[in-house]
Amino acid sequence: MSAATVIADDAEALAVAVELSARFRKDAAERDARRRLPHTELEQLSASGLLAVTVPAEFGGADVSTETLTKVFRLLAAADASLSQIPQSHFVYVNVLRRQGTYEQKEFFFGEVLRGKRLGNAQSEAGGKHVQDIRTRLTRLPDGAYVLDGVKHYSTGALFADWIPVLARADDDNLHVAYVPRDAPGLTVVDDWDGMGQRTTASGTVRLESVPVPAERVVPHHLTFRGPQLHGAVAQLLHAAIDAGIASGALAEAVDFVRTKSRPWFESVAEGYGTAAQDPLLIQRFGELAIQVRATDALLTEAARAVDAARDDLTEDSAAEASIAVAAAKVTAAEAAVGVASALFEVSGTRSALDSLGLHRHWRDARTHTLHDPARWKVQHIGRYVLNGTKPPRHGLL
Incomplete structure (x- = not known):
């Protein structure tokens, strides 16, 4: 592995993410179709310095805001949802070190991350009573x-x-x-x-x-949950950003398809609309989908800012506000990812379902990723908080 770039600040992190997302988008459908694992792309991600942007300034990192990190994930997911999912755990476990690592542990591992080393994860288990039944x-x-x-x-x-x-x-x-x-x-x-x-x-x-x-x-790690914490909020926010990216990417694909490949419906032609993009019924539907994506992005930004505010002043109240804001963004993003990725075919027509085009990867990615943890429990916690002032529980999934 070649030496990684050290990113200086939030603006540089976003610029790098924009450049990489454009690069990763080009072959995303082909990687998915062939299940070609993204070894080369991950080496590029490591070399870019993006994996080290949450390293604290004390240890030589950019220590970017949660809002910036969220935008990075959304950009990468809009290009390739599989690729963007891979570093999610990397940032979660960098965060564990920030919270509970000794100075020596931070010095060593943050140095590794700054050199482009990647953290994976071995967390979930199968066959237990529930997801928190860890037997390792x-x-x-x-x-x-x-x-x-x-x-x-x-x-x-x-x-x-x-x-x-x-x-x-x-x-x-x-x-x-x-x-x-x-x-x-x-x-x-x-x-x-x-x-x-x-x-x-x-x-x-x-x-x-x-x-x-x-x-x-x-x-x-157990000490993380004995006081106000943002571990779960940050982890869930990155998942929400991936879902938001899928929705955005699916909408962009639908726009391109209808503009360049779709034929107008014959009744639309009879009414005087010469192209599919001029069909008022399609225009209406695209407006609805755009509103859904914009609403998702707005809640995502609000949640990221709530996490940043809590990070600056971590209390029981600020941690609860952040967790609830993230939960709202996660529920909305999951609905948008599945809904917009499905609507891609509705607005694009029969040809868009051809396997060779690979447009179905957006829906498959959305449907798979949104199964990570149930949105219904997030709605419950939001309702309890709003109605009765009940603070959400401290765990890594909220």
Whole structure:
């Protein structure tokens, strides 16, 4: 890996994201169709410096605002939703280090990130009672080091990572994160992801068999949730940005298709409208879709600003406001992603359903990604907060 650029500020981060998104958009449909994993594109992402933009200034990073990071993800997702999903966990686990890492841990890992190293994830498990039923064990040895044992699923980013953060329970049953090198003995990453959407995320299985972990690579993640926290809000906001990007990308594809490839409906021609783009019924529908995308973007921006405000003054109240704002953005973005990606075919007509065009990737990505966690519970927490002033719970999914 060549040396990574060190991005200086928010403006440079956005400029780089704009340039990369244009580059990644060109072959997005082909990568999806062939399930060509984006190794080259991820090397470009690392070299660009974007993966280090949340490193604190104290350690040499740009420490960009949450609003800027959200815009970066939306731009990348509008180009390629699979590719944009891969670094989501990277930023989440950089955030874990910011919150609970020792100075020495921050100095080491932030240095790695500034050099373009990627963090993956080994968090979710299958077969448990629920998503928080983590059974991977971090067992302490007599010399103070640890070993990891367990099986993880949906491990987005692990296949491409230099370091894999592993969520596990220690002997005291509390949750910790162990940062494990990708080539650690006993660690195996299996490329067995076969989702209908998000095809190139390689969100497969990680197997851990007596994986050695030095004590200095373990972070006490459970402490994150013992006071006001933004861990869940930031993680969910990036998911919302991906959904918003899918909606935006699908709308842009629909506009291009109708302008350049669609024939007008014969009744429209009879009424005097010469092209599909002049059809008043299509104009009406595009207006409705544009409003939905704009509303999503507005809520996304509001949520990002709420997170930034809470980061500057973190209290129970500011954390609750941020979580609720993010929940509202996430629910709206999920609806927009699925709805606009489906409407792409409605407005574009039969030809748009040809497999060779790859336009269905937007809907498949939206339908797959929005299953990450149920929006219905977010609506519940919003309602409880508005009606009864009940603050949302502290966990990583809100």
